[in-house]
Each structure stands twice: as structure tokens, then as C-alpha cells.
Amino acid sequence: MATGTPHGRSEEDALRQAQVAFIGRIVAASTHKFHNHLAVIKEYSGLIGDLLRSDQPDIRKVIDRCGDISGSIIERADQAAAMEEALNRFVHRGDVALSLFGAGKAAEELFLLYHICASRRRINFETQVAEGVPDIVNSPALFQFVLYTLTSEYLESLDEEGTIAVAVTPGRDGMVRVALTVTGEVDREPELDAESHGPLLLALEKLGARLSGPRPRGQAVEALLDIPSLQEE
Amino acid sequence: MNDQIRILLVDDELDFAETLAERLRLRSFDVNVVSRAEEALNTIDAGWKPDVVLLDLKMPGMDGMDALIEIRSREPDVETIMLTGHGAASSSIEGMKRGAFDYMMKPVDIGELIEKVEQAVAKKGNGG
Incomplete structure (x- = not known):
């Protein structure tokens, strides 16, 4: 049964609201990027039209320039299509409460969506998935x-050469271990204290995770998630 | 009217900015493109004084709103037109309150943009 919060809102409501806000941020950032592609x-x-209407005497030069621009249009359209595909996959993850999925x-x-939405920041995103990691039955x-x-x-505090990495490996007793490592300079300490993350705690509970x-480890910050898989003993 | 109007175009989406600049140059405008607000201020401080600044609202580092205030404090007679994506109308109105001449939603219509640039220059010529 859901318990009440000091604000009279159930923890379930708080989690749902936080999930909607999360999806909203990703969708807003993606559509902003999509809008940029269209612009x-x-x-x-417009430039092709301008060049074709211009009184530039060297027609060959105009044709070559239009060819270059046409290539750039195709490149932009491809980027927009890749983004649309990633966004589509992401929003469909919420279609079902339970499904079989790979953490990696x-x-x-x-x-991929982080990368697309934050492409002007040069943060590196890495994912490594070991052999033999079992699937999870839960909500992706x-x-x-x-x-x-x-x-x-x-995403906001890490410097432009920082790395956010996820390594997925088989854990003990049929668990899936997800190691999240952040490396690089941060311009302010991210706030990750558990008390302010009621929705996170409930989400972990629902995942059985x-x-x-997160704790410092050398020059990095590491968080370990252990999530029950299909093979949990 | 275009007597080599100087435009400083500030947008971190460089493909957009460079292409728009090329289109404006084909219409005989003198256009300088920079990708960050800080570069725009450096350009002005270095003596390249524009008639009009076309300023993207959302940029990494200093955003368009803060850049607008800085530009107005350095060069009060330089007019600024804010360029915004969707969902940023309220910020654009805030920009107008802070002294922007006007704002336009991206993608822009080149004819409308030129009209606004010329209006901005005319306002400047009339002493605001």
C-alpha cells in the first residue's frame, strides 16, 4: 500500500510525476533538436533557391554548390530520422508495465538520446555489456x-571531456549488475542524497533492485545496481 | 535601404547560422557569425560594431537573455532581434522587456527577417 508524504501525495503519485517529468525532459530536448534540424x-x-535565382555567371560553380548543399540536406534528414527512431523506441518502453529486456x-x-540531445557538450557516453547477461522481467x-x-x-555539471559509462555484467545469484561510472571534473557536486529521491527509492523497490x-572511487564516482533477472535464484 | 548593414549573427547551431549568413550576404548584408554569446561580446569589444544583432536565445554558456543585457550595456544603440525555437515565446517577450527590438521564431522567413532588420536599422537611425 502506498504511504503518504508530508505533502499528502502518495509515493506512487510522486514516482509517476517524476517519470512523466523525465519523459517530458527527454521529449522536449529531442523535439528542440528536431526543430533545429528542420530549421x-x-x-x-532557401539557399539553393537563392543560388539558382542569382546572377552568378559561373553556372558550374552554382551547380557544384547546390550539390554540396543537397548532400548536407540528406545528412540532416538522416540525423533527424535517427533521432526520431531513438525517441520512438524510448517512448514505447513505457507501453507495457512488464516486459523482457536487456539492461545494456x-x-x-x-x-543515445542523451548524446543526441546534448551533442553540443562533448560528454562521452559508453555502454559495455558482458557475455551471458540474463534478461530482466520488469519495466524497462x-x-x-x-x-x-x-x-x-x-549532464549539467560534468565538464565537456567527462564520461558517463554503464557496464552490465552477470551478478551473483542470478542478478544483473549495472555499474554506473562518472569520470571527469564536475563544476558542482550533484545532489544524490537518498532522502530527496523518494521516487528513486520506490523505483528501486519496484525493480527489486x-x-x-554513488561513492567516489579514485577519480570517478561509481554506483552499483543489482537487479533480479529471469535467472534469479 | 541596405547600405551594407552590419549584422552579428549569434547561434550555436552553426549550420543554421552559416547558411542564413550566406543568404543574407547574397542580399549584400555584411554578416559576422559567432557560435557563443561570449564571442559576440568579444567581437563587439574588439571594435566590430554591428547595426543589428540576431541572437539565439538558447545557447550553452551565456544564454541569449544575459547576452542581450551585456550588449545593451556596452552598445545601447545596437538593436537586437531574438531568434527562438518553439516553446520560448515567454522568454522572447521577456527579451522585449529587456530591450530587444523584436523576436522571431526559427525557422525564419528570410523576407520577414530582412524586413525586421531594416526596421531595426531605421529605428536606430531615428535615434530609437
Whole structure:
């Protein structure tokens, strides 16, 4: 049974609201990027029109330039299509409450959107998946929400050469171990204290997951997630 | 009217900015493109004074709103037109309150943009 919070809102409601906010942020960032692609495509098309109408005497030069611009339009359209595909996969993760999914794949999807939405920052996103990692039967949207909650602060605070990495390996007793490592300079310490993350705690509970960290490890910050898989003993 | 109007175009989406600049140059505008607000301020401080600044609202580092305030404090007679993506109308109105001449949603219509640039220059010529 859900318990009340000091604000009279159930923990379930708080989690749902936090998940909607998470999806909203990803969708807003993606559509902003998509809008940029369209704005660039429109300018390229306008430039082709301008060049064709110009009184430039060297027709060969105009044709070559238009050819270059046409190539740029195709490149932009391809980028927009890849982004649309990633966003589509991401939003469909929330279609079902339970499904069979690979933690590595779900992390990759989220990081691809991070990368697309934050492409002007040169943060590196890495995903490594070991052989023989069992699938998880749970909500992939909830898993992505947990990863997002643990990493989103770093998207703003990490320097441009920083790395956010996820390594997925088989854990003990049929668990899946997800090691989240953030490396690089942060311009402010991300706030990850557990008390302010009621939705995170409930999401972990729903996943049956154990979270250890985040804690400093050498030059990095590491968090370990152990999530029950199909093969849990 | 275009007597080599100087435009400083500030947008971190460089493909957009460079292409728009090329289109404006084909219409005989003198356009300088920079990708960050800080570069825009350096350009002005170095003596390249524009008639009009086309300023993207959302940029990494200093955003368009802060850049607008800095530009107005350095060069009060330089007019600024804010360029915004969708969902940023309220910020654009805030920009107008802080002294922007006007704002336009991206993608822009080149004809409308030129009209606004010329209006901005005319306002400047009339002493605001």
C-alpha cells in the first residue's frame, strides 16, 4: 500500500510525476533538436533557391554548390530520422508495465538520446555489456528512469571531456549488475542524497533492485545496481 | 535601404547560422557569425560594431537573455532581434522587456527577417 508524504501525495503519485517529468525532459530536448534540424533544412533549401535565382555567371560553380548543399540536406534528414527512431523506441518502453529486456540495450537507448540531445557538450557516453547477461522481467521504463535519476545531474555539471559509462555484467545469484561510472571534473557536486529521491527509492523497490553508492572511487564516482533477472535464484 | 548593414549573427547551431549568413550576404548584408554569446561580446569589444544583432536565445554558456543585457550595456544603440525555437515565446517577450527590438521564431522567413532588420536599422537611425 502506498504511504503518504508530508505533502499528502502518495509515493506512487510522486514516482509517476517524476517519470512523466523525465519523459517530458527527454521529449522536449529531442523535439528542440528536431526543430533545429528542420530549421537548418529550410535554410539549406532557401539557399539553393537563392543560388539558382542569382546572377552568378559561373553556372558550374552554382551547380557544384547546390550539390554540396543537397548532400548536407540528406545528412540532416538522416540525423533527424535517427533521432526520431531513438525517441520512438524510448517512448514505447513505457507501453507495457512488464516486459523482457536487456539492461545494456535499455541503457544504450537512453544514452543515445542523451548524446543526441546534448551533442553540443562533448560528454562521452559508453555502454559495455558482458557475455551471458540474463534478461530482466520488469519495466524497462522504470529502469531507464533509475539510470536517468542517477546521471541527469551530471549532464549539467560534468565538464565537456567527462564520461558517463554503464557496464552490465552477470551478478551473483542470478542478478544483473549495472555499474554506473562518472569520470571527469564536475563544476558542482550533484545532489544524490537518498532522502530527496523518494521516487528513486520506490523505483528501486519496484525493480527489486539494490543500489550501492554513488561513492567516489579514485577519480570517478561509481554506483552499483543489482537487479533480479529471469535467472534469479 | 541596405547600405551594407552590419549584422552579428549569434547561434550555436552553426549550420543554421552559416547558411542564413550566406543568404543574407547574397542580399549584400555584411554578416559576422559567432557560435557563443561570449564571442559576440568579444567581437563587439574588439571594435566590430554591428547595426543589428540576431541572437539565439538558447545557447550553452551565456544564454541569449544575459547576452542581450551585456550588449545593451556596452552598445545601447545596437538593436537586437531574438531568434527562438518553439516553446520560448515567454522568454522572447521577456527579451522585449529587456530591450530587444523584436523576436522571431526559427525557422525564419528570410523576407520577414530582412524586413525586421531594416526596421531595426531605421529605428536606430531615428535615434530609437
